[in-house]
Amino acid sequence: MSGYLTGVLVVLAFNVMAAYAVYLPLAAGQLNLGIAGFMAIGAYAAAYLTNELGWSMWAAVPMGSAAAGLVGILIGIPVLRTHGIYLALATFALGQVIAAVFLNLDVVGAAAGYPVTDYAAPGVVFACAIGVVLLMALISRTRFALYLTAVKSDATVADLMGISVRGIQVAAFALGAALAGFGGAMYAHHYSFIEAQHFNVLLSVFTVLYVLFGGVQTVWGPLVGAAFFTLVPELLRASDQWRYALFALFIIIFMALRPQGLVTASLFRLFRRRSKGASA
Amino acid sequence: MSAPAPTATPAAAPALAISGLQKSFAGVRAIRDLSFSVPKGRATALIGPNGAGKTTVFNLVSGVYGVDSGSIHVNGVDVTHLPSRRRIRTGVARSFQNIRLMSHLSVLENLLVGQHVRASSLAALLTPYRLIPNHRWKREARAALAESGLEQYAEETVGALPYGVRKRIDLVRATLAGASVLMLDEPAAGLNPSETNALRDHLKALIARGLTLLVVEHDMHFVDSICENVVVLNFGEKIAEGPLSVVWRDPKVREAYIGTDEEA
Numbered sequence: 001m002s003g004y005l006t007g008v009l010v011v012l013a014f015n016v017m018a019a020y021a022v023y024l025p026l027a028a029g030q031l032n033l034g035i036a037g038f039m040a041i042g043a044y045a046a047a048y049l050t051n052e053l054g055w056s057m058w059a060a061v062p063m064g065s066a067a068a069g070l071v072g073i074l075i076g077i078p079v080l081r082t083h084g085i086y087l088a089l090a091t092f093a094l095g096q097v098i099a100a101v102f103l104n105l106d107v108v109g110a111a112a113g114y115p116v117t118d119y120a121a122p123g124v125v126f127a128c129a130i131g132v133v134l135l136m137a138l139i140s141r142t143r144f145a146l147y148l149t150a151v152k153s154d155a156t157v158a159d160l161m162g163i164s165v166r167g168i169q170v171a172a173f174a175l176g177a178a179l180a181g182f183g184g185a186m187y188a189h190h191y192s193f194i195e196a197q198h199f200n201v202l203l204s205v206f207t208v209l210y211v212l213f214g215g216v217q218t219v220w221g222p223l224v225g226a227a228f229f230t231l232v233p234e235l236l237r238a239s240d241q242w243r244y245a246l247f248a249l250f251i252i253i254f255m256a257l258r259p260q261g262l263v264t265a266s267l268f269r270l271f272r273r274r275s276k277g278a279s280a
Numbered sequence: 281m282s283a284p285a286p287t288a289t290p291a292a293a294p295a296l297a298i299s300g301l302q303k304s305f306a307g308v309r310a311i312r313d314l315s316f317s318v319p320k321g322r323a324t325a326l327i328g329p330n331g332a333g334k335t336t337v338f339n340l341v342s343g344v345y346g347v348d349s350g351s352i353h354v355n356g357v358d359v360t361h362l363p364s365r366r367r368i369r370t371g372v373a374r375s376f377q378n379i380r381l382m383s384h385l386s387v388l389e390n391l392l393v394g395q396h397v398r399a400s401s402l403a404a405l406l407t408p409y410r411l412i413p414n415h416r417w418k419r420e421a422r423a424a425l426a427e428s429g430l431e432q433y434a435e436e437t438v439g440a441l442p443y444g445v446r447k448r449i450d451l452v453r454a455t456l457a458g459a460s461v462l463m464l465d466e467p468a469a470g471l472n473p474s475e476t477n478a479l480r481d482h483l484k485a486l487i488a489r490g491l492t493l494l495v496v497e498h499d500m501h502f503v504d505s506i507c508e509n510v511v512v513l514n515f516g517e518k519i520a521e522g523p524l525s526v527v528w529r530d531p532k533v534r535e536a537y538i539g540t541d542e543e544a
């Protein structure tokens with residue numbers, strides 16, 4: 001594999017992990033606009049463990065993920081009392097606050113950035129991203145995934161059916177945070193350097209865009225969205241200075257044609273029925 | 281009307297007991313000092329003109345709204361201040377007048393949501409049942425659909441189905457909670473005659489199985505064929521109670537219905 005191709009696929013792998021971190025709460029109707037903050041928690045916590053405490057990367061990365069998940073629970077409980085635009089604002093502010101904390105935290109290099117000693121090769125990053133996709137595919141086959149949709153589409157009815165709406169929302173938010181932390185921890189160990197400025201608002205917003213573009217109705221939407229956003233600008237490289245304009249045009253056209261995202265539940269059922277019809 | 285079922289002992293608590301219930305919305309008194317009880321194992325109708333407060337009673341019993349005062353007991357358990365989420369476990373489930381299914385999910389998925397109380401452990405939550413062919417939950421949901429002659433819709437997206445079908449799926453979902461008391465809000469509204477007949481057979485089968493029904497319905501022939509007793513509401517107050525044939529001759533009831541442009 002060429003260095004260029006490997007580099008692009010590594011970026012894709014990180015974008016896919018981030019996309020699922022946004023997808024989990026969004027599937028339950030909760031927009032987390034501070035996902036970069038949770039990536040930063042995972043990245044810094046894991047890097048600190050390998051650098052300062054001499055932990056192996058294999059223990060530090062899950063720990064970084066757990067740290068982000070724990071913060072997700074602690075913050076999710078109060079923050080998820082808000083809804084819609086207020087939740088978006090609260091998580092947006094949260095992402096900023098977390099980045100600001102790391103920017104000023106001297107033990108992890110503050111504004112100068114933080115080099116990371118242990119290294120995760122591209123193969124490890126790919127394996128992690130594939131693992132995340134498989135895990136998400138597995139989760140999408142459970143009642144938990146069904147309840148995410150139920151809570152999103154009619155929280156009152158879900159509640160009357162005995163489902164703990166708050167429990168599902170907090171779990172989805174915290175699992176998303178843990179996933180973001182996992183991606184962040186891998187990011188730190190692959191690029192061997194992190195700085196707080198990387199985990200900024202644009203990173204959060206772009207990730208949300210992938211997910212909305214791909215669609216939140218099925219588990220494949222985030223994968224398709226992340227792939228589209230990562231690969232299409234690369235494919236348009238030939239047209240050089242026009243590529244971002246072309247890319248923006250694509251997005252506008254697609255969203256006008258498929259406001260629910262590229263991959264929708266009914267699309268899936270249509271395919272399934274076709275393939276059944278063909279085999280019968 | 282038939283004699284009381286031999287299984288109903290006098291000491292048994294009613295399936296649903298409502299006492300001194302009051303509810304106002306922004307100063308408008310929607311429910312006024314309402315008391316009635318629903319005996320076990322039978323169907324009772326809650327009737328009255330539009331705006332009388334029938335749906336509000338369902339909303340108070342299921343906990344969508346809190347009461348201003350009064351009490352609600354389900355199978356002898358005081359649920360008045362129980363969080364709405366826990367009430368279904370006391371044995372009361374409901375359907376919705378304005379069908380509240382999750383429209384971009386399939387019929388089967390909607391029914392699985394209805395099963396939640398009987399599959400609510402962490403292990404059940406995380407079982408990848410969709411990977412298991414013919415999983416017990418799916419079999420059960422299909423069987424419930426088949427009972428109402430709706431099995432051909434199992435895999436359909438709910439939003440694409442005709443009104444009458446969705447209306448009956450909303451009912452099937454309510455039955456899947458395993459509740460002993462079902463509150464059905466206008467289950468026959470919008471159904472064509474053959475669907476209404478299918479619904480009647482379905483409800484009779486539920487009663488035969490020992491379930492208790494509280495049915496809000498405008499179609500008096502339908503009410504007469506299912507319910508032994510009716511409770512009549514008008515402006516949030518109970519104005520009559522008893523067998524339909526008796527209640528229907530009550531001048532207060534006649535006036536309540538004629539005083540509005542109600543059908544029936």
Ligand SMILES: Nc1ncnc2c1ncn2[C@@H]1O[C@H](COP(=O)(O)OP(=O)(O)O)[C@@H](O)[C@H]1O
Nearest residue numbers: 305306310328329330331332333334335336337
């Ligand atoms: N959430 C609410 N907010 C304000 N008023 C309400 C609300 N729910 C019901 N009401 C009022 O309570 C009265 C009874 O309504 P409802 O229970 O829906 O009647 P019914 O089901 O008998 O037709 C009506 O006057 C209605 O406007």
Ligand SMILES: [Mg+2]
Nearest residue numbers: 334335336377
């Ligand atoms: Mg009503």
